[in-house]
Amino acid sequence: MKKITIANIPGDGIGKEVVPAATEVLNTIAAIHGGLKFEFTEFPWSCEYYLEHNQMMPDDGMERLQDFDGIFLGAVGNIKLVPDHVSLWGLLIKIRREFEQVINIRPAKVMKGVKSPLANAKDFDLIIVRENSEGEYSEIGGKIYRGEDELAIQNAVFSRKGTERAMQHAFHLASKRKKRVTSATKSNGITYSMPFWDSVFEDVSKGHPEISTDSQHIDALSAFFVTHPERFDVIVASNLFGDILSDLGAGIMGSIGIAPSANINVNGKYPSMFEPVHGSAPDIVGKGIANPIGQIWTAKMMLDHFGEEELGNTLLDVIESVTGDGFLTADLGGKHSTKEVTDEIINELKKID
Amino acid sequence: MKKITIANIPGDGIGKEVVPAATEVLNTIAAIHGGLKFEFTEFPWSCEYYLEHNQMMPDDGMERLQDFDGIFLGAVGNIKLVPDHVSLWGLLIKIRREFEQVINIRPAKVMKGVKSPLANAKDFDLIIVRENSEGEYSEIGGKIYRGEDELAIQNAVFSRKGTERAMQHAFHLASKRKKRVTSATKSNGITYSMPFWDSVFEDVSKGHPEISTDSQHIDALSAFFVTHPERFDVIVASNLFGDILSDLGAGIMGSIGIAPSANINVNGKYPSMFEPVHGSAPDIVGKGIANPIGQIWTAKMMLDHFGEEELGNTLLDVIESVTGDGFLTADLGGKHSTKEVTDEIINELKKID
Ligand SMILES: CC(C)[C@H](C(=O)O)[C@@H](O)C(=O)O
Ligand SMILES: CC(C)[C@H](C(=O)O)[C@@H](O)C(=O)O
Numbered sequence: 001m002k003k004i005t006i007a008n009i010p011g012d013g014i015g016k017e018v019v020p021a022a023t024e025v026l027n028t029i030a031a032i033h034g035g036l037k038f039e040f041t042e043f044p045w046s047c048e049y050y051l052e053h054n055q056m057m058p059d060d061g062m063e064r065l066q067d068f069d070g071i072f073l074g075a076v077g078n079i080k081l082v083p084d085h086v087s088l089w090g091l092l093i094k095i096r097r098e099f100e101q102v103i104n105i106r107p108a109k110v111m112k113g114v115k116s117p118l119a120n121a122k123d124f125d126l127i128i129v130r131e132n133s134e135g136e137y138s139e140i141g142g143k144i145y146r147g148e149d150e151l152a153i154q155n156a157v158f159s160r161k162g163t164e165r166a167m168q169h170a171f172h173l174a175s176k177r178k179k180r181v182t183s184a185t186k187s188n189g190i191t192y193s194m195p196f197w198d199s200v201f202e203d204v205s206k207g208h209p210e211i212s213t214d215s216q217h218i219d220a221l222s223a224f225f226v227t228h229p230e231r232f233d234v235i236v237a238s239n240l241f242g243d244i245l246s247d248l249g250a251g252i253m254g255s256i257g258i259a260p261s262a263n264i265n266v267n268g269k270y271p272s273m274f275e276p277v278h279g280s281a282p283d284i285v286g287k288g289i290a291n292p293i294g295q296i297w298t299a300k301m302m303l304d305h306f307g308e309e310e311l312g313n314t315l316l317d318v319i320e321s322v323t324g325d326g327f328l329t330a331d332l333g334g335k336h337s338t339k340e341v342t343d344e345i346i347n348e349l350k351k352i353d
Numbered sequence: 354m355k356k357i358t359i360a361n362i363p364g365d366g367i368g369k370e371v372v373p374a375a376t377e378v379l380n381t382i383a384a385i386h387g388g389l390k391f392e393f394t395e396f397p398w399s400c401e402y403y404l405e406h407n408q409m410m411p412d413d414g415m416e417r418l419q420d421f422d423g424i425f426l427g428a429v430g431n432i433k434l435v436p437d438h439v440s441l442w443g444l445l446i447k448i449r450r451e452f453e454q455v456i457n458i459r460p461a462k463v464m465k466g467v468k469s470p471l472a473n474a475k476d477f478d479l480i481i482v483r484e485n486s487e488g489e490y491s492e493i494g495g496k497i498y499r500g501e502d503e504l505a506i507q508n509a510v511f512s513r514k515g516t517e518r519a520m521q522h523a524f525h526l527a528s529k530r531k532k533r534v535t536s537a538t539k540s541n542g543i544t545y546s547m548p549f550w551d552s553v554f555e556d557v558s559k560g561h562p563e564i565s566t567d568s569q570h571i572d573a574l575s576a577f578f579v580t581h582p583e584r585f586d587v588i589v590a591s592n593l594f595g596d597i598l599s600d601l602g603a604g605i606m607g608s609i610g611i612a613p614s615a616n617i618n619v620n621g622k623y624p625s626m627f628e629p630v631h632g633s634a635p636d637i638v639g640k641g642i643a644n645p646i647g648q649i650w651t652a653k654m655m656l657d658h659f660g661e662e663e664l665g666n667t668l669l670d671v672i673e674s675v676t677g678d679g680f681l682t683a684d685l686g687g688k689h690s691t692k693e694v695t696d697e698i699i700n701e702l703k704k705i706d
Contacts, residue, residue, distance in 0.1 A: 136509075150549075155506050189446070192496070196505035
């Protein structure tokens with residue numbers, strides 16, 4: 001029996017609704033497999049936890065997570081309770097950084113039965129590889145003066161190691177796909193970090209002559225996501241650009257509610273973390289209408305990560321057959337509840353067994 | 354006779370095709386007006402100029418521009434001849450900075466006859482006010498070490514003065530429109546500059562109780578441009594975020610070939626500069642198929658700037674009647690040439706006379 005231990009952190013808002021749904025799906029899949037078992041342990045760390053403890057996780061929080069095989073996160077943040085930069089840097093970004101989850105992978109594709117807002121959404125199927133540990137999200141910066149002379153400075157920090165690592169990962173993924181990597185840059189406007197990014201991309205490209213490459217400025221690239229998303233295969237981007245492109249990717253798919261992501265620890269020292277792209281959506285909490293697909297597709301990425309790619313692909317096929325059959329939550333223009341969509345996915349999975 | 358002196362800088366590529374077209378339109382408009390005259394002086398500064406002179410403009414270039422009422426720019430850049438950061442920082446960005454054109458205004462709206470890539474493009478009509486002098490496009494940064502330890506740092510610099518100025522401009526524009534300002538932020542991920550941006554936005558908002566406001570993180574905001582662009586009126590954004598949003602705005606309109614912009618000097622010390630959002634498009638140079646509408650709509654923004662808003666609105670109406678009648682260049686799915694579209698606009702203008 002292959003046992004995989006998972007730390008569940010539902011977090012805030014709809015995270016608490018979709019994590020249980022996806023956990024049920026994972027248990028179903030383990031049962032189908034027969035020789036696979038997930039062991040889930042839940043941690044209640046969230047903005048509500050913060051109100052009680054004045055921190056997003058206990059002092060020994062990271063130690064307690066350390067020995068799990070993976071972390072399955074819902075959503076973090078509720079500005080009505082805790083400022084975003086406190087909740088996110090105290091939990092989500094803290095885990096990404098301290099567990100050296102230096103790569104963030106975010107696919108976007110046309111999904112059966114899901115209406116893209118694009119009129120001519122050709123069959124796009126792309127993956128964004130986001131550098132997840134440095135770049136524009138640095139902890140270096142500050143302010144000087146108060147009043148009319150006040151000035152804030154933020155350093156974007158790009159190391160060759162961090163940049164190369166993200167790019168190598170992108171080339172690796174592309175070698176198993178359409179063999180095409182696009183680099184998101186802005187070297188015409190941002191004149192130190194981005195020309196550096198370009199030069200590392202050039203170096204890394206040379207090591208992969210079988211992969212075709214191009215560079216696009218982030219402004220033009222964002223527009224291309226709207227006009228020609230089918231042109232792309234793997235896109236490698238800095239922390240900020242990857243953040244923007246992955247929400248755009250979710251947007252052109254039809255809803256942020258379906259987009260998954262994986263935060264990968266590549267050196268094997270710490271667990272990786274799996275979380276949907278969407279946030280905690282406080283406005284729809286408790287209504288039972290949150291889209292579970294972002295979290296369930298995220299479970300598929302977790303299956304892939306643990307070497308169960310066949311099951312992962314089966315799960316994605318089932319998700320698409322269910323959306324294709326019209327089981328859609330409100331964000332996709334449907335009327336089905338979180339539970340109805342989840343149950344249908346579980347039913348379809350059981351049929352395969 | 355009201356005389357307006359304009360420095361024309363066609364620049365590179367299709368800039369040399371669309372600037373003459375829009376200049377002809379402006380001359381037609383001046384004739385219709387009767388009491389208005391544009392006096393154009395052309396400067397050949399471009400990447401070709403660089404190859405001969407090793408600089409994008411002569412040493413006294415800025416002095417020669419200084420006394421014009423306005424600058425009418427086509428497009429700058431041709432990476433086959435000169436690296437982008439050299440050509441752009443030697444001409445476009447140099448002028449923006451040295452002439453203190455601290456605000457960049459970029460409208461995006463549904464245009465008659467122009468197919469948006471969005472399936473349900475409701476009647477969106479928005480303006481992006483971009484901070485144009487600081488932020489992520491700073492000249493501060495550098496590298497340390499070579500080889501595997503190499504590290505590049507880029508400082509984003511936000512002053513209260515610069516930030517406030519852009520925001521005040523946005524509120525001013527909104528007061529003449531739908532009275533709504535959205536701030537583009539990323540304070541959940543970028544923890545020094547963006548919380549500062551938010552706090553300035555809060556302060557400036559307080560001075561405009563009649564304007565409704567909201568803040569959106571740039572990732573979510575980018576997705577909203579695809580799913581709900583009709584929600585926005587005026588959006589105020591940093592240099593980088595404004596750059597990204599304005600290309601997205603052009604993308605959802607249907608083509609980057611139609612989007613205009615104005616770089617505004619607000620202290621009256623130097624001329625303002627007017628340029629379309631598109632680049633020099635080396636791939637279509639010489640074919641006579643460049644879309645002149647970006648440059649002609651830019652001419653409308655120039656008319657507005659010089660107090661001729663009525664004529665400016667007439668020009669935009671005429672542009673829309675011409676696109677509405679199906680006079681479209683290839684980027685919009687049509688077969689008309691630069692000259693045919695321009696001539697039709699001129700003909701329609703003459704009918705109004
Ligand atoms: C060419 C480039 C430097 C420029 C910018 O980023 O400002 C362009 O994209 C624009 O938006 O005017
Ligand atoms: C919540 C926020 C800090 C986070 C990010 O920007 O990384 C989110 O947008 C994401 O993409 O996971």
